[in-house]
Amino acid sequence: MAVGRWWRTRARGWHGRSRLAPALAASALLAAPGFLTDNWYPGILALLIGPLLACVHLDTRHTAAVATWSLLLALVAGTARQRATAPAFAVEFLILLAGSALAVRSAGRRTATEHALVRAERVARESQQAILRPVSARLGGIDVCTRHHCPVPGASVGGDLYDIAHTPFGVRLLIGDVRGHSLAALGTTAAAIRAFRDLAYLTPGLADLATGMDARLSPGLGPEDFVTAVLAEFAPGEVRLVNCGHPPPVRVGKRIRLLEPPEPALPLGLHPTPRQHRVYLQSDDRLLFYTDGLSEARDAGGMDFALLERVGEALSEPSPADALDVLHRMVTAHTGGPPVDDLALILCQSANATALAPVT
Template identity: 75%
Template sequence: MAVGAWWRGLRARERRHRVRLALALGATTFLAMLTPVTSSWSPGIGGLLIGLLLACNQLDRRHTAAVAAWSLLLVLAAATAGKLVTTPGFAVELLVLLAGSALAVHNAARRTTMTTALARAAKVAHASQSAILRPVSARLGGVSVCTRHHCPVPGASVGGDLYDVVHTPYGVRLFIGDVRGHSLDALGTTAVAIRTFRDLAYLTPCLADLATALDARLAPDLGPEDFVTAILAELAPHEVRLVNCGHPSPVRVGKQVRLLEPPEPALPLGLHPTPRPHRVYLQPDDRLLFYTDGLSEARDADGAEFPLLERVGDALAEPLPADALDALYGMVTAHTGGPLADDLALVLCQPVSGLPRHHASSADPNPASCTNPPPGLLGPSA
């Protein structure tokens, strides 16, 4: 399968090169023919150089050299027919054409080298991002967790979505976020954020303090206009504890479909937020969907955003979590009419029977010790 896909890709690239070569040769011939005919006519060097410029911006060195050779053939043929080969003016035009051909071939080689290097860097970056965002489809501490990460369309830059799930003494903790920007710097920030979360999630009892520690670690490495939207979640028996720092609110799907919006908005990480945790009551069959703005901001051809609350209930009705996330992704790509322009991270959580009871006593043992004590439970009908 992999060899077949490689071969098909190679053949497609060869066909594209042949088409571009034919177009460049045709454009060169056409431009030469547009030159006015006079008694001392020879092909217009300006027109031929335009053809070479087009060639070096679209073709590799070998095909650009072919266009240069064709241009030289046109000059020699026209000059021979007009008996201009021995004239001083022809010698000057020939030297100009040879110099332009050499520059065109050089620029084509340089552009091809840079394009190849950038493509390799993009592949390495995407591979690194895939390694950082490890897929999860397992039961952790009585919580069923399933994740998906969809990269942008081929050729797009590396995205800044991030997520991680760990099983700590305080319960199953989840971190999902989005680094502003799409570059290697965003990938570096993603790696630092996830590493810091993994280090501190086992040692910090309160989610608000964990968010503050993450902000303190990330802020020095971010630019003046950079930030990381994030949600920290902690699943315990019959409830989930949340800290939202400027990130799209998760969705609870059960008897009702509801956005779990924070009582008070907080700034993203890197902008020194004042995180305020809140709790949400969970029914036994409730599912929690965490996502990045690649889902909520996906738009169709008319600019309409994906109707999240209207469609997510149907998708998450699928019995298996993996099927539910696949159905949701199918719905959003049907809405946009093709692959998403932005990357997308999805995390689906559902408490299952047999959640260890020690989590209820160890998780957040003293809410008053948090920097900002959480308000009361938000019930299923709230």
């Protein structure tokens, strides 16, 4: 780890010096006329260009280096042409000094803002990982395994969410997606999970649970904000589902099927009228819940991910964890790299389920 920190520090230093050298060279080029002619127009004020350009791209230390270099060149040029004691030179030099100081200050403010944004992004990602804790457990006779994959480095925070609860009404789960990808989305993600945890143990009906979550979330959402969600409740031989504008789960058994709701409902936050529907399950059925990072994954040519076909292949893996890992590798291969959107996956199966053969 110490070697890694040393390398990152050296790399940042090399990167800064690679930008510093052109800025110093530009200042030297601007100062050259001062050594060659008595009528240097527009005078040493041309050297302000160096610090002003530096403050846009460089940090405080490197901008100060460019400013100092410009001031030194101005003094040397003025002395070489015997103008250092002239009143006009003094005025221009003071303006150059003031402009250089402002450039250094501007670089400091910009650098501080950038560092603050990076820290906020990092804290948000760490908070999101804490909220979306991985699950691999057996609850109430149901094996549950989850995966959450963040976008490529540099992408903004996503709004995928999920949670599982072993309630008096059975094993219940939530999977959803907050509209938008920003730090504000993280707050909505936390609020949705908190509402689910508060209400899942107290609300008998799954549709009532969705309505209660909508009532909790709506006051804190903007006019164009919403949360797509699927709520599921497992009972012997069946699963009960409420879908509020979210991609439908996939059942993999003797055949693969999208479990689409009989009647679509609006997402949470838009005051839906959710209705529960039941799906009967065989002992070897597996259910995959996912976010649109899977269903809307596209390759370089804009081709959609072959959802049902690839899910069937991946879920033939005996281990739920292996099945989700294989599915993620399939998505990565399809997109040609890490998905640009968050991807949340939940795989559920009966504790007595056996491995499935690939479905054709």
